[in-house]
Amino acid sequence: QVHLVQSGAEVKKPGASVKVSCKASGYTFDDFYIHWVRQAPGQGLEWMAWINPNSGGTTYAPRFQGRVSMTRDTSISTAYMELTRVTSDDTAIYYCARDQGYRSPSGLVGLDVWGQGTMVTVSS
Amino acid sequence: DIQMTQSPSSLSASVGDRVTITCRASQSISDYLNWYQQKPGKAPKLLIYATSSLQSGVPSRFSGSGSGTEFTLTISTLQPEDFAAYYCQQSYTTPWTFGHGTKVEIK
Numbered sequence: 001q002v003h004l005v006q007s008g009a010e011v012k013k014p015g016a017s018v019k020v021s022c023k024a025s026g027y028t029f030d031d032f033y034i035h036w037v038r039q040a041p042g043q044g045l046e047w048m049a050w051i052n053p054n055s056g057g058t059t060y061a062p063r064f065q066g067r068v069s070m071t072r073d074t075s076i077s078t079a080y081m082e083l084t085r086v087t088s089d090d091t092a093i094y095y096c097a098r099d100q101g102y103r104s105p106s107g108l109v110g111l112d113v114w115g116q117g118t119m120v121t122v123s124s
Numbered sequence: 125d126i127q128m129t130q131s132p133s134s135l136s137a138s139v140g141d142r143v144t145i146t147c148r149a150s151q152s153i154s155d156y157l158n159w160y161q162q163k164p165g166k167a168p169k170l171l172i173y174a175t176s177s178l179q180s181g182v183p184s185r186f187s188g189s190g191s192g193t194e195f196t197l198t199i200s201t202l203q204p205e206d207f208a209a210y211y212c213q214q215s216y217t218t219p220w221t222f223g224h225g226t227k228v229e230i231k
Contacts, residue, residue: 035220037168045160045168045211047220061219062125095167107215110158110173117167 002026004034004096004115011121012086019082020118022096029077030054033099035111036070036081038092046092050105051079059105086122093117126150126214130223136231143199145226147212152192156216159188159197162225163208171210172197202228 007021022034036048049060051070058070064083072079079096095118097111127150137143147157155175160168170179172188175195185200199206207230212223 044224045162045213045222047213047222059218063219097167100170100173107156107158107220108174109177110170110179110213110215111160111168112170112179114167114169 002098002113004098004113006094006096006115006118009119009121011123014087014122014124016086016122017082017084018086018090018120019080020094020096020120022079022081022115024077024079024098027098029072029074031103033101033103033105034070034072034079035097035099035105036068037095037097037111039095039117040089040092043092048081050099052105053079054103083120086120088122091120091122093119125219126153126217126221128212128214128221128223130210130212130226132226133224134227134229136229137202138231139202139204141202141231143202143206143228145197145210145212145228147190147195147197147223149193149195149214149216153214153216155191156214157188157190157195158213158215159186160211160213161206161208162211168211199228 005023035050069082096115098113100109100112129148157175159172162168176188209225
């Protein structure tokens, strides 16, 4: 069974950084890109970035460029998303999701496995 | 960024109804269009990829069509478990973008 299990809820003060983990199991971690998508309370879905677990290469949405960093530790099949200088607008559920495309973020085959989500609350 | 416009934003329907949701892209995205279902408190679930390909395990009452800028998701016979929010998403170019969602409610 393929699973993505994320770290627990976080509460941060404005200006702080937050780091969320996403541990993969049931498949070869290196073979499928990991994406991060967030959802503000009562709102829609927003794509943030992807990481190639094999090379560590990343692509970020321009609006997060300079504030977000995606990394991975292949030895423990875990991807990380770090967001810096958070504000109340960053309060959201953060999801990691697997790209169904083998070794390519083709986009044509969608995000087939999702983590359970991590609630990040930014409040003073 | 490519804007994705879904309509309607919400709809009320009865079990057994045929439901159609429309998604329009601000520019051509070929067939790089995916559909997701999301139930309250849960992560999204992939239903349709590449405009019309049914994800493994998804019931055949779900179907997708379209190309270029106009796409539709159809539920042929609405079932009780289909009451949820539905999102289209373009993956033609980064940043990938989602529609604002369509909430399907019980009439």
